[in-house]
Amino acid sequence: MAAGSPRIRAAGLTIPLIAFIGVTFIAPLGTLLTRSVYDAEVAEILPETLAVLADWDGSGTPSEATYATIARELLRARDERTLGRAATRINRIQSGLRSVVVKTPRRLGRDADADPPSSWREALVAIDDAWAETATWRAVREAGQPFTPRHFLNAVDLETRPDGSIGAMPETRRIYVPLYLRTLWVSLGVTALCLVIGYPIAHAIVHAPSRWSTTLLVLVLVPFWTSLLVRTTAWIVLLQNQGVVNDILVALGIVADNDRIAMIYNMTGTFVAMTHVLLPFMVLPLYSVMRSIPARHMDAAASLGATPMQAFRRVYWPQTLPGVGAGSLLVFILAIGYYITPALVGGQSGQLISNMIAYHMQTSLNWGLAAALAAILLLAVIGLYVLYDRVVGIDRMRLG
């Protein structure tokens, strides 16, 4: 343990954790980035077809040999239960092809290999006309490319046209860029709300009479430590149609019983719950900065004739800017990646980009697209993290 220079010894102590984080955390992120541009599934299921297709010039339909090869490989894929995976991927290039790919080996039958038809081309076209179309074969060839920019193009609402050029998707299918913008907008809104609500809270904790200030600090720390799911559940209970807030409004006669306000399962729900969850991350940095501002600064400003407003604006506020910056950046970074709260209280209109990533992971099973969407988000977070380090300094991050 004593060997080596102090530098090597200090670095040596950090190596176990760096290695651990490298394997358990950084390597998974690397896999994610790989996944976003690389998918060899179809290339592994239909290797020979793709080899023959490589000689095809991309016009008309390919040779009879290609038809024979794909028929054989589809039959084998069916036996090996990999057919569905290939069909899904080809279908993503051109929708409608899933059923064509799945039904072809079924219709051919098990003995087609032993007793081949006179023309594979005719046999396949008889099963579905799609096999006579150039676009189908292009889709198969494209799905077989292990490296593809497709997911990234898709994630920013671009597509490759049949002629090979890259252009915008049809307007109705442009969903991801608007969703990134919505995420950005919601995060900015939540950050602003946290600042507006958090600033007076921090100020009150620091400047309240000392017997109060501890209690007030506890009121911030209890939600900070409380499970995220608990707090989100609480907002469902408070804001739902038959919830506490609507009940109070009805009891006060502000809202008619049959005209209750929809405050949850929409954007309002996402806003309210996210602001609540992230508020402590704004209050705590502000609190530690405000605590270090000497009270005599404000006294001095007042004695020089400043009104409270002027003294605040010219003396107090500028000194709290480091806390404002630290808190806002932290809240913003946490907000753009938020998943749980929008998923539970956001309904349809309150979903953010993270929810779309989860959707493609769990429901549509388009993992390549999920990885590309996540990679773009990751890039944004890394950028903000570097900015945080420049402005605040990572080593000045404190907890609680």
Place this chain on the structure above:
Amino acid sequence: MTTATTYVGRRLGRYAYVGFCACAFVFLVAPILVIVPLSFNAEPYFTFTEGMLRLDPDAWSLRWYRSIVEDEQWGRALVNSMIIGVAATLLATTLGTVAALGLANSAMPARRLAMGILISPMITPVIIVAVGVFFFYSKLGLAQTHLGLILAHAALGAPFVVITVTATLAGFDQTLMRAAASLGARPLTRFRRVQLPLIAPGVFSGGLFAFAASFDEVVVVLLMGGLEQRTIPRQMWSGIREQISPTILAVATLLIIFAVLVLFTVEWLRRRSSETST
């Protein structure tokens, strides 16, 4: 402006400030204030019944707490949460404390970069971590295993330990180590007998942070855990999404009590560590 209007203006400003702060604090604690009483609701509603408001004892009950005990799913979830949480915490605390010793050393090369890497799991959106971990751990056969979740949660918890212990070490008097060395103590003995007891409060509260992070983590469990790895938050998640019953509120109340206990323990440790370091 006359002094009288200035005075009135300032009073109004003062009232506005106090009123706004009061609303802000109500916003902060309202969710918790609502959850706790509603968990004792005798009816399966998520709102206060008239009986509850009249403080009629029949309108209050412990039935939802009973249903937690009776439902073995919650019991199993608690066992899973404890296994994963404790193992992840031990890993994160051990590795994190050792790393913090290196980071707090003034001779540490590339300190900022190392710190940046070690803290990054805390800042990265969990959904991204979950997706990456799912891909990578599946290849290693670690998906749907306790070990996989323990490793992922340890990575997510380690930054908390690093931050807390580095902060504690900043207040550690290095002359104590030199004194121990001059008395002939070997490095490991110096660490074990002198440094560790003094930084123990920081290590312990870092561990608590790591445990709380694991105990509240649901996204990685959602993507990578199987039926055998259902934890408390995972169980709550399906409770909220699928069949929301007031049992959720009873569980939530227990988790709030847990949070308050952790909070006071951490604050107590903080006070102890600032007493010993000065």
